[in-house]
Amino acid sequence: MKREEIENRLKELSGWELVEGKKLRKxxxxxxxxxxVKFxxxxxxxxxxxxxxPDVCIYYNKVLIELTTHEKGGLTELDFQLAKEIDKLSGEVK
Structure with a gap:
């Protein structure tokens, strides 16, 4: 994906940031x-x-998620779709 497209798609996500120009992180x-762990x-x-x-790190009560498409060396539509799904599912943790 081109930088402009990435920046436009990033506006559709809440709380996700662009890292190194090729990863989404939240x-x-x-x-x-x-x-x-339940999450x-x-x-x-x-x-x-x-x-x-996703690449995942757990820090007790925090979970860091990074998304990238390793085969493409950067972000693809799949990363943005998965980010949206992860956001939806985060509300199911109880």
């Missing part, structure tokens, strides 16, 4: 570690269905 905050369990099936898996 940190999600939860009540505790258990909720952080990953919730997003795992959708990532599998997309056959597109």
């Amino acid at each position: 940190t999600f905050k939860f009540k505790d570690f258990r909720e952080s 990953l369990q919730i997003i795992q099936p959708i990532a599998d269905s997309f056959n597109h898996h």
Whole structure:
């Protein structure tokens, strides 16, 4: 994707940032570690269905998600679609 297209698509997402010009990144905050792990369990099936898996780091009650398409060396439509789905699913953690 070209930079202009990436910047336009980024405006459609809440809280996601562009990193190194080729990754989407967002940190999600939860009540505790258990909720952080549950969040990953919730997003795992959708990532599998997309056959597109995020890079993830857990910091107790925070989950950092990074999306990029490694095969393309940058962002694709799939990254933006998965980011939207992850945002929707983040509200399901209880």
